[in-house]
Amino acid sequence: MNTLQSPSSTLHSLLGSDDIxxxxxxxGIIILARPNFNSPSVVLNGYLTTGSLFDPDxxxxxxxxxxxxxxxxxxxxxxxxxxxxxxSVGASLGLGGSTHSTxxxxxxxxxxxxxxxxxxxxxxxxxxxxxDQVERLRAQLLTNLAIRAQDTGDMASxxxxxxxxxxxxxxxxxxxxxxxxxxxxxxxxxxxHRTHYGPRGMVIAVVxxxxxxxxxxxxxxxxxxxxxxxxxEPPALPPIPILDGLVTRRVxxxxxSQADIVLGTAGPVRNSPDFLPALLGNSVLGQFGMMxxxxxxxxxxxxxxxxxxxxxxGGVGPGPWYASAGVDPTHVDKAVELIQSxxxxxxxxxVSLEELSDSQAQFIGRMPLALESNAGVAGALLNLERxxxxxxxxxxxxxxxxxxxxxxxxxxxxxxxxxxxxxxxIAGSI
Amino acid sequence: MHSTITKVTxxxxxxxxxxxxxxxxxxxxxxxxxxxxxxxxxxxxGISHWVEHMQFKGTPQFSAGILDKAISREGGYWNAFxxxxxxxxxxxxxxxxxxxxxxxxxxxxxxxxxxxxEVGSERTVIISERQGSENEPLFQLGEEVQAVAFRVHPYxxxxxxxxxxxxxxxxxxxxxxxxMNYVPNNxxxxxxxxxxxxxxxxxxxxxxxxxxxGPEPARLIRPEPPQPGExxxxxxxxxETTYLQAAYRVPASQHPDFFPFIVLDSLLAGPSNFNMFxxxxxxxxxxxxxxxxxxxxxxxVNGELHATIDPYLYSVTLTIHPEHTPDQAEAVLDEEIMRLxxxxxTTEELLQAVKQARALFAYGSESISNQAFxxxxxxxxxxxxxxxxxLDKLAAVTPDDVQRVVRTYLRPQNHVLGVYLPTENEEAPA
Numbered sequence: 001m002n003t004l005q006s007p008s009s010t011l012h013s014l015l016g017s018d019d020i021x022x023x024x025x026x027x028g029i030i031i032l033a034r035p036n037f038n039s040p041s042v043v044l045n046g047y048l049t050t051g052s053l054f055d056p057d058x059x060x061x062x063x064x065x066x067x068x069x070x071x072x073x074x075x076x077x078x079x080x081x082x083x084x085x086x087x088s089v090g091a092s093l094g095l096g097g098s099t100h101s102t103x104x105x106x107x108x109x110x111x112x113x114x115x116x117x118x119x120x121x122x123x124x125x126x127x128x129x130x131x132d133q134v135e136r137l138r139a140q141l142l143t144n145l146a147i148r149a150q151d152t153g154d155m156a157s158x159x160x161x162x163x164x165x166x167x168x169x170x171x172x173x174x175x176x177x178x179x180x181x182x183x184x185x186x187x188x189x190x191x192x193h194r195t196h197y198g199p200r201g202m203v204i205a206v207v208x209x210x211x212x213x214x215x216x217x218x219x220x221x222x223x224x225x226x227x228x229x230x231x232x233e234p235p236a237l238p239p240i241p242i243l244d245g246l247v248t249r250r251v252x253x254x255x256x257s258q259a260d261i262v263l264g265t266a267g268p269v270r271n272s273p274d275f276l277p278a279l280l281g282n283s284v285l286g287q288f289g290m291m292x293x294x295x296x297x298x299x300x301x302x303x304x305x306x307x308x309x310x311x312x313x314g315g316v317g318p319g320p321w322y323a324s325a326g327v328d329p330t331h332v333d334k335a336v337e338l339i340q341s342x343x344x345x346x347x348x349x350x351v352s353l354e355e356l357s358d359s360q361a362q363f364i365g366r367m368p369l370a371l372e373s374n375a376g377v378a379g380a381l382l383n384l385e386r387x388x389x390x391x392x393x394x395x396x397x398x399x400x401x402x403x404x405x406x407x408x409x410x411x412x413x414x415x416x417x418x419x420x421x422x423x424x425x426i427a428g429s430i
Numbered sequence: 431m432h433s434t435i436t437k438v439t440x441x442x443x444x445x446x447x448x449x450x451x452x453x454x455x456x457x458x459x460x461x462x463x464x465x466x467x468x469x470x471x472x473x474x475x476g477i478s479h480w481v482e483h484m485q486f487k488g489t490p491q492f493s494a495g496i497l498d499k500a501i502s503r504e505g506g507y508w509n510a511f512x513x514x515x516x517x518x519x520x521x522x523x524x525x526x527x528x529x530x531x532x533x534x535x536x537x538x539x540x541x542x543x544x545x546x547x548e549v550g551s552e553r554t555v556i557i558s559e560r561q562g563s564e565n566e567p568l569f570q571l572g573e574e575v576q577a578v579a580f581r582v583h584p585y586x587x588x589x590x591x592x593x594x595x596x597x598x599x600x601x602x603x604x605x606x607x608x609x610m611n612y613v614p615n616n617x618x619x620x621x622x623x624x625x626x627x628x629x630x631x632x633x634x635x636x637x638x639x640x641x642x643x644g645p646e647p648a649r650l651i652r653p654e655p656p657q658p659g660e661x662x663x664x665x666x667x668x669x670e671t672t673y674l675q676a677a678y679r680v681p682a683s684q685h686p687d688f689f690p691f692i693v694l695d696s697l698l699a700g701p702s703n704f705n706m707f708x709x710x711x712x713x714x715x716x717x718x719x720x721x722x723x724x725x726x727x728x729x730x731v732n733g734e735l736h737a738t739i740d741p742y743l744y745s746v747t748l749t750i751h752p753e754h755t756p757d758q759a760e761a762v763l764d765e766e767i768m769r770l771x772x773x774x775x776t777t778e779e780l781l782q783a784v785k786q787a788r789a790l791f792a793y794g795s796e797s798i799s800n801q802a803f804x805x806x807x808x809x810x811x812x813x814x815x816x817x818x819x820x821l822d823k824l825a826a827v828t829p830d831d832v833q834r835v836v837r838t839y840l841r842p843q844n845h846v847l848g849v850y851l852p853t854e855n856e857e858a859p860a
Contacts, residue, residue, distance in 0.1 A: 038453040041792040080724075083714040087700070088782045090789025092711040109789050139751060140729040146670040146752075152565055255668035255853075257561035289498030290486070300494070303551030306559035326562045358503045365505015365524055368455055373708070373796040428565075 017391035021212035028200035031219050032381040033212035042110045042208030045378040047101040049201030052174040059184050061176020064097030066192045072133035075126040100316045110209035121222040134186045145178050152260040155251045155427035160262040163247050163423035198228030203385050205378040237317045240266045243421040251427040259329045259428025264322025270314035271387045274412045281409035283359040284351045286310025297338045304331045329430045344419045350406035364398045436627045442643040443615025447805045449622040457623030458522040458802035459531045465611035466515045467589040476591015477607045479512040487548040489541035515739045516810040522799045525624040536637040539612050549601045560590045567850045571665050575677050575848035578663045583654035613644025620806035623798045661846045666853050672750040673850040680744040683737035683811045689823045690831035696783035699733025705794035706803045721766045726751050727759040739811045756849045770836045774829035784824050
């Protein structure tokens with residue numbers, strides 16, 4: 001079957017410093033561009049460096065509310081005009097707040113890139129927060145919070161963050177609580193935008209059927225003169241508190257068939273040397289094949305859950321390293337026990353060479369697939385920038401992956417995972 | 431994008447479609463079986479989905495644990511879906527690894543073990559999957575609306591199946607369903623990506639020609655009689671949020687009225703996206719969004735149209751604004767439909783629907799998996815021509831066509847109205 005492959009470009013061998021266009025404008029905006037003429041479409045993804053870290057406790061959700069309100073009207077277009085321009089050509093654009101950043105994602109036919117860029121620039125620079133739109137949006141956000149309160153997965157996750165990150169900004173949900181969203185005034189949105197939105201640290205990836213130099217020129221023309229001297233530095237993160245043993249919290253949501261479990265602790269930051277060994281180890285623990293060892297124990301052998309896996313978030317700060325599962329309420333204790341015993345095994349003995357080489361082969365082999373779509377490439381470019389990985393990171397990646405040993409994984413696992421110091425959150429009719 | 435299609439039927443009846451795409455060293459391989467919840471009778475509802483799960487439980491050649499790991503190790507991605515009309519299994523792999531996918535799909539077309547122990551543990555896994563869905567108010571509402579819409583036709587029940595059947599289906603039932611439906615003459619094999627069609631076809635023939643043709647699967651499809659009048663159903667459950675679902679019986683995908691219906695859906699609620707691997711666009715300029723969300727009767731509106739063998743449902747789902755009642759929203763929904771009943775849409779609206787569809791096609795063509803998906807998907811309810819002529823057929827739709835389908839299908843007699851009433855919010859404002 002070797003003859004089956006015919007010559008073609010190998011995408012992953014191309015994604016490097018000689019094929020990524022990276023330009024930093026004098027105002028701080030970083031533009032990343034990479035062409036793909038296989039489809040007549042283009043994506044425009046990126047982020048600004050403001051987020052819910054800046055939210056006051058009594059107005060939690062402010063950064064997210066602000067981001068969601070940007071497209072509700074600008075100095076040049078009202079809500080319907082913005083969406084008429086986008087939707088009439090099949091384009092889309094969305095903005096949302098997260099903890100460290102405000103992200104945006106757009107796509108269009110390549111012929112409509114100017115339109116997409118123009119609307120993005122208008123929304124981040126000149127939003128007017130019309131009062132009727134703000135109130136309409138508030139009702140939508142409050143409804144989302146009411147739905148969240150009924151979602152066993154969301155509530156287990158939110159409660160888990162409150163346990164593991166007590167006293168730390170990561171304990172706070174980015175979408176806030178009903179009372180904090182109620183407390184946010186239109187003026188708060190305008191003020192948050194005025195002081196926190198600016199070009200410094202903004203990153204824009206343009207990937208698709210557009211020449212990279214043209215992409216840079218277009219972004220420069222529309223955002224190159226943006227300035228905001230008030231943009232604050234992000235606040236420093238406090239240390240993560242050490243959990244005092246096993247801390248379990250249950251959220252009772254009546255009338256639910258299934259209970260959700262989230263169990264774990266804080267993991268390494270994305271640009272720590274611990275991250276890659278932890279990520280490979282996590283693959284063995286709860287990802288590889290049918291959700292790794294945890295999937296094997298909880299789903300395949302015990303038949304307790306449709307999903308049972310583990311995840312490592314990484315990120316700018318120490319995001320969580322956690323396992324999650326959805327089970328019948330009568331099986332919660334059994335599932336928690338099985339997951340705990342897999343974590344204990346994971347920090348007691350090294351993963352086998354076979355397990356590790358399986359995951360290593362997968363990490364390397366899946367790269368062409370991960371970089372198949374414009375959005376996949378844009379995501380990869382943004383990761384390079386956000387975590388300062390270097391433009392040749394994906395070229396070095398296979399060697400970095402292959403260099404990880406079972407002992408590296410054991411060492412990292414022991415540093416972060418302590419079976420007797422875990423946060424355990426359970427939500428459902430329990 | 432401009433590559434030609436090879437379409438061949440092997441001597442055992444297996445239909446093969448190949449599309450060469452040399453943009454990336456990836457091949458996506460799909461096998462489709464003409465069996466889904468449409469082919470189930472009371473007592474065995476959910477059996478097609480359960481058989482799909484059992485296809486991951488091993489053959490003498492590829493034991494259960496090995497299958498998952500083998501694909502993952504090669505950097506591949508695989509999954510399976512069961513729908514009303516079909517079941518499909520796919521692997522997207524680095525091009526030089528695709529032989530593994532070819533061998534394992536040929537093998538499990540006939541050699542799956544259905545080990546009794548595995549059947550038992552999968553029963554609880556599937557029950558857990560159903561319980562996870564039951565947690566969602568919209569699943570509960572959708573299940574009731576579907577059941578009320580179809581009294582006779584097997585589209586009556588959810589794909590996951592009724593809990594009563596999930597508790598009682600036996601290994602023998604599953605194996606019988608498998609052997610009857612997993613035969614080459616009931617299957618379509620679709621492969622797209624970086625290969626030479628002649629070489630690929632030779633390998634497929636080598637692997638599949640030995641599998642004998644089976645008897646044509648027995649089919650008991652009872653046509654749904656015309657609906658004699660409007661039907662209404664109420665679901666009560668936990669939460670604070672009220673949902674409304676209006677469903678209309680619509681033509682089958684091969685009916686000439688289906689394409690005007692695609693345009694109608696686009697005008698009413700934004701374009702439905704038939705792609706499997708690419709997201710849709712927003713719907714904020716759609717008629718229903720303007721009438722319901724902009725006027726604060728609902729906080730979201732979503733339209734869903736499905737391409738099916740037999741007439742199925744077009745549904746509009748509203749999340750009701752906390753300060754309004756479902757009755758008020760329903761009245762406005764009816765007004766909007768009456769508006770199209772009385773006055774055909776403008777040519778501009780139609781042109782917009784076509785441009786939106788063109789953009790969605792471009793986004794979908796970024797992914798080889800999505801292109802391979804279409805090769806087989808279209809064959810499940812029509813032929814691949816349905817996909818290739820899609821944009822032309824949309825462009826040929828006239829304002830009068832749209833008005834005609836409104837008058838034909840969006841009649842009260844053809845209508846099922848479902849409301850999810852939260853039990854915590856019984857004293858809703860009038």
